[in-house]
Amino acid sequence: MFAEERQAEIARLVGATRRVSGADLARRFAVTMETIRRDLAALESEGVLRRVHGGAVSLARTDSVEQSLDTRETLKTPAKRRIAAAALEYLEFMEATSVALDAGSTVETLADALASRQANPADQQLLVMTHALHVAGRLADQPEILLELVGGRVRTLTWAASGVFTAEQYSRYRCDIAFLGCNGVAAGFGFSTPELPEAAVKTAIVNSARKVVVLCDAEKHDHENFARFATFAQVDVLITDAAPAGRLARALEDGGVEVIVA
Structure with missing residues (x-):
């Protein structure tokens, strides 16, 4: 040929x-x-x-281009709902009292699940920190949740605060679990996102949490974006909808990342 x-x-x-x-x-x-x-x-x-x-x-893919809030609303696929359900189950199993929620459609789906759960009135209130207005909006009227809104300059595209000021605020906290979204995860690079200001905030969240959980659907496996926010050694759990394969699977295992397939 x-x-x-x-x-x-x-x-x-x-x-x-x-x-x-x-x-x-x-x-x-x-x-x-x-x-x-x-x-x-x-x-x-x-x-x-x-x-x-x-x-x-x-080139039709959007790995290096952020999607608007309205666009991401249409991306709450059954796979992401399964991931969110598994994340909520993990959260309840860990009996955490403080949680950081990143921006992104999968984490927002987790916020939907968190808002819809049947909480036990005897349970301690859950402290939730987030810099994403759309995530905060899902949880603001939930009596069993104490909502801490992390501030900064809000980007119109994402409805989330970003940059050094937002990252610095997260550095003051120590939460039990952080749930983060990502735009790509690849062997040899780690977990990544298209923009540096968002990467700075994600890195700060990673550094603030005792347990770091990344929610990532299989379409993002083996993809690299411009800015890395965490190495494999910095992430405790990856919740996804299909088992990673090849070099990525080996890198996750070598990094000690627990993989949960929803």
Whole structure:
């Protein structure tokens, strides 16, 4: 097969599946990884795809572009609801009294589940800290929850505070558990998000918590974004909807991350 034919087929595969693995492509076309890297570089230069660690993704993906609040509202998929339900179960099992909730659609889905749960009146009130207005709005009228709103400059796109001031406020706390969302998790890089101000806040949350739990659907496995906010060694639990595979699975195991598949 000529290079042009192979690249055309790779472009078709990326368009159909939104993501391709370099190793899978090498096996499929019986060529070396170096040949596949050249093919992907050529297709990237033509604006067909974007190279990521281990392969390439369609430019239709939004890994490096944040989504607006209204857009994310439509992304509360059954998978994210399962992840949120497992996160709530983990929270209740740990009997935590203080929790930090990050921004993001999966964490917001957890806030929905938290607001809908049948709390025991005899239970101690749960202190919830968050910098996300949409998460706070889900919990503000819940009598069994003490809500601590972490301030800062709110971004219109995300309805969440971000930047150094917000991160500094989190550094004053020590909560039992933090639940964070992410835009990507990849071996060799860790947990990441597109923007530095959000990464700074997430890192501060990670450093403030006794237990760190990341909620991440399988579409984000093996993806790298611009800014890392946590290494594998800094995360205690990953709750996802499909078991990680390959290098990512090994990296999570080596980092001591417990994986819960919802």
